[in-house]
Structures are given as C-alpha cells and as structure tokens.
Amino acid sequence: MTTLSPYKAEFLKAAIDGGVLKFGNFELKSKRISPYFFNAGDFYRADLLRAISTAYAKAIIEARDQTGLEFDVIFGPAYKGIPLATSTTDKLAALDPDAYSQICYSFDRKEAKDHGEGGNIVGAPLKGKRVLIVDDVITAGTAKRDAIAKIQKEGGTVVGIVVALDRMEKLPAPDGDDSKPMPSAIGEIRKEYNIPIFAILTLDDIIAGMGSFATPDDIRRIEEYRAKYKATD
Incomplete structure (x- = not known):
C-alpha cells in the first residue's frame, strides 16, 4: 500500500476534519454522480487556511527540489485563487526565507478597473516575470486557459500550475460515451501549453489514505468511480 508523505497526510486529515472533502453523492458539472466532493472554498477558517497554505508551500518546495521549478510571482485566479496565492506566498517565505522572501503575488479582477491605477491585475506586475499559478482544481480547464491568456497578455511567462486536487478524471466524451x-x-493543458502541473493530492492519494477514516463502502465506491472514469493521462 502506498504511504503518503507527511504533508500530504496532514493536508488530507485537515480536509476531512474541516468538511472540505466530503463523501456521499454529488452531481458534478459533467452530470456525473461523484462519491466525493472537494471544495477549497471551505478552507475559510484560520486553522484550515494555515493547513492549505502549508500544503501548497510544501508541494512547491518539493516540485523545486525534484524538477528545478523557479518562479518570481504566484498568481491566483479570481476568486478562489486569491487567498491561495496570498497565503502561499506568505507561507513559502516563512518556510524558506532564503529562497522565497522576495517572491511576489498577483491576482486578476473579473472586470477591468477603469479608474485609479486601472487594469486587470492586482499585485505584482507580470511583465518579464516567471509566473506560477495556484488554484483549487482543474475541471474542464477553461478557467486555467483564461488565466494563462491574461498572464501572457501582461507579458508574463507561465512556468507551472499547482492545484490542491487532481481528480485524475477523464473529460466527458463528445458523444457522451463515458x-x-x-x-x-x-x-x-499540460500538453497544450507544455507546462508542468503539480497537485497536493491526487485521487490515488485519497484512496491510499482513506483506510484510517473512511468506511469500507466509501472506499469501494471511490475505487469503482476511479476505475470507470480514470483518464488516459
């Protein structure tokens, strides 16, 4: 059985204890009925925010150590990505000040501001910068493509994306045949933009860590869901 690294196990426990990761029957945008649901918007309590920012920071440090990931700005797409980007920037500087005390954060407005400083971007300028996107999940990829387009329009270069959860789930077939x-x-997105995408947790991680808190029925249902909808990549 796969053993989760300590930071992944701690994040999974926080998600369960905080009600962020739930088990049951949930209808997704794809109309599939999922036996689990993860909502990073529920990390609004101080201890949970600390848990998720720590997990993002440790995932980024792990990616740096394993792949050489380097960046200047952390970008959080509005709206869920805004607290993730700001809190992760702070946590990285706390965990590794030598490497990250000078990194910056940015996020976008849903609508451009037409007075004051104006523009679509709040925070660090992106021109000429290496930008790392942080967000909760990638469902259809539309929001991430929009974020990449905004960053490129501002003159930044996207060097990677970090998400809280990779559902490892295939896209719906055009003809509806799942x-x-x-x-x-x-x-x-990884293939289209040739950028790395990292996840704090994958569906495989959830299943590997479920034994200590989930019922046998929950585990069986999620394993069946994975077998039915697992993507080819």
Missing part, C-alpha cells in the same frame, strides 16, 4: 478512453483536463 466508456471511451479520454484524457484529463490536466493532461490536455
């Missing part, structure tokens, strides 16, 4: 092999949204 038995067909299909890629995931993460796989499509």
